[in-house]
Amino acid sequence: MSDTPPHPRKISPISAGRAPVAPAPVELFIAFSLISLSGFGGVLYWSRRMMVDERKWMTAEEFNEAYALCNFLPGPNIVNFSVVFGRQVGGIVGALVALLGLLGPPFVLVMLLGVLYATYGDIAALQRILAGVAAAAAGLTISTGLRMAGPLARERPGLGQGQGLAIAAFLAVGILRWPIYWVLGVLIPGGIAVAWWLRR
Secondary structure, X not given: OOOOXXXXXXXXXXXXXXXXXXXXXXXXXXXXXXXXXXXXXXXXXXXXXXXXXXXXXXXXXXXXXXXXXXXHOOOOHHHHHHHHHHHHHHHHHHHHHHHHHHHHHHHHHHHHHHHHHHHHOOOHHHHHHHHHHHHHHHHXXXXXXXXXXXXXXXXXXXXXXXXXXXXXXXXXXHHOOOOHHHHHHHHHHHHHHHHHHHOO
16 A cells, blocks of 8 residues: 555645645635735735734745735735735635635625715714724834835845845835836846846
């Protein structure tokens, strides 16, 4: 009798080298549903918390790389991320399940909230609640940005490394207010060229 277990579960290429068990479709659906239902004002914080801290399906570095790719692709970042991650851990079915988990529950919730807001949107207390939610979302975004900077801080200092590109992007977009697509059009090919040159 062979010792090889029948039908081994597929392992995510994202997590190559750590040999985790790939999440089942139900787990994918639940995870992305929780991300979407938690993400008032944005889901970057909740997606990183779910993938890196709670489920440990990705390392911090893997999450940063995947999100960087999804930022560059057209469309909402988290939608791109759900498809990319779902496809890598579960193929086409995984991509569809992750996308459904991300979009399905919020669609129903937003439809209900839209009806309520149309009826009660002028109430002053509701306006104050929405202002508080916006402030909390801004704080979560800043907190996540600082945590995502951790892998960059551990790199060897140098303008040819990730820190240099991050500083250049911040100065170009945040300070000089240059169009982001022009900045990405220069920094991405430049970063690839520098990485290739340093690894020769």
